[in-house]
Amino acid sequence: MIRGVFRLKPAVFEARNVSKQYRSGFALQGLDMKIMEGDIYGFVGENGAGKTTLMKIIGGLVQPTDGRILLFGQQGKKELCAARRRVGFLIEMPALYPHMSAEENLTFYHHVLGIRNPKRIGEALRAVALTDTGNKRTSEYSLGMRQRLGLAVALLGSPQLLVLDEPINGLDPAGIVDMRHILERLAKEEGVTILISSHILGELQLLATRYGFIHKGSLVQEIAAGELLKSAQAMICIAAPNAEKTAELLKQRLQIPDISVNTAGELQIPKASVDLERLMAVLLQEGIPVEGFNLSVPNLEHYYMDLIGGVKR
Incomplete structure (x- = not known):
């Protein structure tokens, strides 16, 4: 051969x-x-x-x-x-x-x-x-x-x-x-x-x-x-009232520890770690209104800002 x-x-x-x-x-x-x-x-x-x-x-x-x-x-x-x-x-x-x-x-x-x-x-x-x-x-x-x-x-x-x-x-x-x-x-x-x-x-x-x-x-x-x-994962971003409190509640209900709140005050949930129907069902059951919803894909601008944020001098 x-x-x-x-x-x-x-x-x-x-x-x-x-x-x-x-x-x-x-x-x-x-x-x-x-x-x-x-x-x-x-x-x-x-x-x-x-x-x-x-x-x-x-x-x-x-x-x-x-x-x-x-x-x-x-x-x-x-x-x-x-x-x-x-x-x-x-x-x-x-x-x-x-x-x-x-x-x-x-x-x-x-x-x-x-x-x-x-x-x-x-x-x-x-x-x-x-x-x-x-x-x-x-x-x-x-x-x-x-x-x-x-x-x-x-x-x-x-x-x-x-x-x-x-x-x-x-x-x-x-x-x-x-x-x-x-x-x-x-x-x-x-x-x-x-x-x-x-x-x-x-x-x-x-x-x-x-x-x-x-x-x-x-x-x-x-x-x-x-x-x-x-290097970056897609994130589900949700605008909801009392974001910090909602994040803690979702961590407990969904057993997902890496739910966070971004600088815009939105909940961020790794897309790969959650079933979307399960997420929406929990929000509905808890009476949490969803004011906005979007999917954040890996972004060059975010990557760059995170990168230089760690090397500022």
């Missing part, structure tokens, strides 16, 4: 003990991080945590004070410069010429970036669904259209890694969904690895396959999306 060879995916990006110090203090401190080929890596952290600083280091816009980075296994000034040609960047707002159309903007960047294949202009426009904008000036574009055009600029060089800093910031719901679908297609159909930061954690949870949590310049944890879902 011929056995298949299992090949580990290579690391597209690595940060090894990376620090960046300014006069005001450390933006990054001893950061270790790894992004594997095929990841959609959700980079999660509060404002000022160091996300944009690391992205600028990847792009060569900022130099680390200490430590080193590797791109596609390459390190050293000359090697990193060559490796960056395989990376597309959308950091902060895209720099677009407002009097130009989408195609004219891409034509300009096509020459600036030294891209030899002219077909990439049309391909990039198709990738972000901007082929029907004609001669419309970008000054007339919605924020979502400008973000998509900025992404098209990042795609001109057929990158193997996309670095996206808050690409859905300020977008309306339709624009957010459009951007998510574009990134999913790039990852699944074209095999592009993506590093993406966002404050909209619910949306990031729909997209990312792996997460890195950064807090005050240090990477607190890396975790796969599947592991995150397994």
